[in-house]
Amino acid sequence: MWWIYALLSALFAALTAIFAKIGIKGVDTDLATAIRTVVILLLAWAIAIFKGSTETIGGLTKTNWIFLILSGCATGLSWICYFKALQLGKVSQVAPVDKLSVAIAIVLAVVFLKEPLSLKQAAGAALIIGGSLVLIF
Template structure:
């Protein structure tokens, strides 16, 4: 079941790139990111309240809060950089390079979360890195 959500995530990420490229034409990318963030904020809270998940906030620990805030900061910085890259470059180059995050996440998971790395994963990560290098210099 996880792979269905992963595929949907990839589809929505692809649509994000296309919609953003059109939407940021002549717009400050920081303003565009702020508008996008408000939409995401409204959707996320609507889902939380619809599912009744808000009650779980009381059970969050300091570590939960710290790392969720850090994740939010990283996401915000990623979006700001992504929108600026989309404004300056082609979607066909920016989006695949952005997906270099997949290889970086694998490396960071091995280093910091002590996750195991299979040969398939290592080869896949190296292919992603290689593809990104080709696109950067193409």
């Protein structure tokens, strides 16, 4: 079941790139990111409220809060850089290079989370890195 959500995530990420490229024409990328963030904020809270997920907010630990906040900061910085890259480059180059995050996440998961690395995962990460380098240079 996880792979269905992963494929949907990929589809929505692809649409994000197309919609953003059209939407940022002649717009400051920081303003565009701020507008996008408000929309995401409203959508995320609406879904959480609709599903009843907000009832468990009191059970979050200090560690949950710290790392969710850090994740939010990383997401925001990623979006700011992504929008600027989209404004300066082609979607067909920016979006795939942005997916280098997959390979970086694999490496970071092995180093910091001590997740095992299979040969298949290592090969996939290497291919992503290679593809990104081809697109950059």
